[in-house]
Amino acid sequence: GQNIDQPTEMTATEGAIVQINCTYQTSGFNGLFWYQQHAGEAPTFLSYNVLDGLEEKGRFSSFLSRSKGYSYLLLKELQMKDSASYLCAVMDSNYQLIWGAGTKLIIKP
């Protein structure tokens, strides 16, 4: 079967760095997405990786290793507003999105 695994919840301190991991097993691969979702709001796109390596966008970076079926989202200089759920999703060979359950990130002062 297809599945996406990511931690249910993580806690970090304001100003620190946190890494949210995502492992996947899917039938084919056409890219991996990370989304941020604040409670009660629509999700917002953070990143898309289709090739191995690190993609950096400001305070957020996303890494992909296709051979390991692994990705991580790295958040630097954490701010209180970064408290949200972070969703990992993989597009399989049929161009369907397989969603992880999301990681709830709690930022403490």
Place this chain on the structure above:
Amino acid sequence: GAVVSQHPSRVICKSGTSVKIECRSLDFQATTMFWYRQFPKQSLMLMATSNEGSKATYEQGVEKDKFLINHASLTLSTLTVTSAHPEDSSFYICSAKAGTGTDTEAFFGQGTRLTVV
């Protein structure tokens, strides 16, 4: 988490025809559903928000007469792309949430890849 089923997952249609995409919440009642489109390597773009029993609220720049949204029941919303053209080819995703509170999660469907030829 709750399950949102989107159908079809892939569709190819001829230019000028209409295509209907369904979004169903399988194990909860969705008071609000969101429709998005996403171009390759670009961000998810919210097209419209629909609340059960009322007209959808469209985002600026989205043609309501071209992208017809119907949310007639608490478990089903449909997006109809009317008179589709090749530029409408995209990945369409729905999400649904059960309540109206700020702490209510939204769950995503699998997405529909539309190709207009």
